[in-house]
Amino acid sequence: MITDIHTHHVPRGWPELGWPGAPRLRIESEREATILVNDRNFRKIQDDCWNPDVRLAAMDRDGVDRQVVSPTPVFFAYDRPAAEAVRVARIFNDLALEICDGDRLIPFCQVPLQDPDLACAELDRSIAAGHRGVEIGNHVGDRDLDDAGIVQFLQHCAERGVPVFVHPWDMPGGPRVERWMAQWLVGMPAETHLSILALILGGVFDRVPDTLRICFAHGGGSFAFWLGRFENAWHRRDDLVGVSERPPSAYLGRFAVDTVVFDERALRLLVDTIGEDHVMLGSDYPYPLGESPVGALVRKAGFLSDEARAKLLSGNAGAFLG
Numbered sequence: 001m002i003t004d005i006h007t008h009h010v011p012r013g014w015p016e017l018g019w020p021g022a023p024r025l026r027i028e029s030e031r032e033a034t035i036l037v038n039d040r041n042f043r044k045i046q047d048d049c050w051n052p053d054v055r056l057a058a059m060d061r062d063g064v065d066r067q068v069v070s071p072t073p074v075f076f077a078y079d080r081p082a083a084e085a086v087r088v089a090r091i092f093n094d095l096a097l098e099i100c101d102g103d104r105l106i107p108f109c110q111v112p113l114q115d116p117d118l119a120c121a122e123l124d125r126s127i128a129a130g131h132r133g134v135e136i137g138n139h140v141g142d143r144d145l146d147d148a149g150i151v152q153f154l155q156h157c158a159e160r161g162v163p164v165f166v167h168p169w170d171m172p173g174g175p176r177v178e179r180w181m182a183q184w185l186v187g188m189p190a191e192t193h194l195s196i197l198a199l200i201l202g203g204v205f206d207r208v209p210d211t212l213r214i215c216f217a218h219g220g221g222s223f224a225f226w227l228g229r230f231e232n233a234w235h236r237r238d239d240l241v242g243v244s245e246r247p248p249s250a251y252l253g254r255f256a257v258d259t260v261v262f263d264e265r266a267l268r269l270l271v272d273t274i275g276e277d278h279v280m281l282g283s284d285y286p287y288p289l290g291e292s293p294v295g296a297l298v299r300k301a302g303f304l305s306d307e308a309r310a311k312l313l314s315g316n317a318g319a320f321l322g
Helices: 052-062 082-099 116-129 148-160 182-201 223-236 264-274 296-300 306-321
Strands: 003-009 024-027 032-037 040-046 066-071 105-109 133-137 164-167 214-216 256-258
Touching: 003 306, 052 066, 052 105, 066 082, 066 133, 066 164, 066 306, 082 105, 082 116, 105 116, 116 148, 133 148, 182 214, 182 223, 223 264, 256 264, 264 296, 296 306
Parallel strands: 003 066, 066 105, 105 133, 133 164, 164 214, 214 256
Antiparallel strands: 024 032, 032 040
């Protein structure tokens, strides 16, 4: 079962979310639409975001048996009052079930992560309704993944056996990163690296049981490349960095990453660093910065053994999904 664990959906419509500038969809044709945020164009999309038949045809073309279908992060509403974010989560979680069949298209829900009690309740409601996991953003404002409330939610996921997919979002702006899609090309990898550091140095892996199944998008950002620097700092500046129970490399195996790195050299580094049991096929379908055809990098990578290739394409995702 070739499984793509990183794809997104956008429903073809939703009720007014209730605040000025809230995300809305401008329908332009049967196949095209534009997401607007603060009444400005955010992203043009097509019917592969909402039409399951189009998604399934693309999967068949690329030899993919299953997709994990997660929300598009712009709809997280983490900056809104928790009561509003719950309403938004329920709207998009229920609409996702209309797109996903639960067999080939596997839905992951969203939660109001700014409120751990409400987040846990919405997770339970969504799992009972048919969702198989949850996608969260890598931070809530200035609160990273070692925030007490977010750790409470992660512990709840571990207890429930629910897989967690972490996606970077809400990258810092400014003139230096608002050219050339630099927020996506630089900001996203850095955000992901920072949040993996938060899990380690914030002691989350020391407190949360190892039953937590958590995966980071986009190959874990820049983490694999800079693990040596991270490890060196932990040993040489233990007054500032050596705050986890063990050195950073000891936590390899506690999290997974996807394969959305586009280059065989980068994939080799991921497999060598993160481990072949903790790297899973992802594509970022259907967005333009995603991999197409899906799985081409893994299938063509000459350094992978047949056994390792099967893990990346299938086996590891099976374990992640439980």
